[in-house]
Amino acid sequence: MHLLINIDVADLSAAEALYTTAFGLTAARRFGDDGVELLGAQAPIYLLQNPSGSLATADAPRDYARHWTPVHLDVVVDSLEPALARALQAGLAQETDIRETNWGRIVRLADPWGHGWCLLQFVNRGYDEIAT
Secondary structure: OOEEEEEEOOOOOHHHHHHHHHHHOEEEEOOOOOOEEEOOOOOEOOOOOOOOOEOOOOOOOOOOOOOOOOEEEOEEEEHHHHHHHHHHHHHEEEOOOEEEOOEEEEEEEOOOOOOOEEEEEEOOOHHOOOOO
């Protein structure tokens, strides 16, 4: 299986600037004025420009206000504070304090299009600390 990540945004150029600055991704292929491929993660990320109010499903319009979804993206970093500073400077909003766990450290963020993100810094054996 090959995983592709697609993220709808209302402003493609602003999203490209935010994600490349915050996460060190690089713009690759462009798909006209409506999409860009970002590389540098384990899976390519495709930013897809879709206006607010356009249909996302058969009966639900896109809404870029902060929303909860059972799917979100975690970005694993070597050092949390510098990564958080870059993310905030790029335009993400911090939603929680940094939390310490036995597997690492985590902080929750949101982008301007309502998508949730987490920055993780593993310590010791990472998730193996809690795996059974």
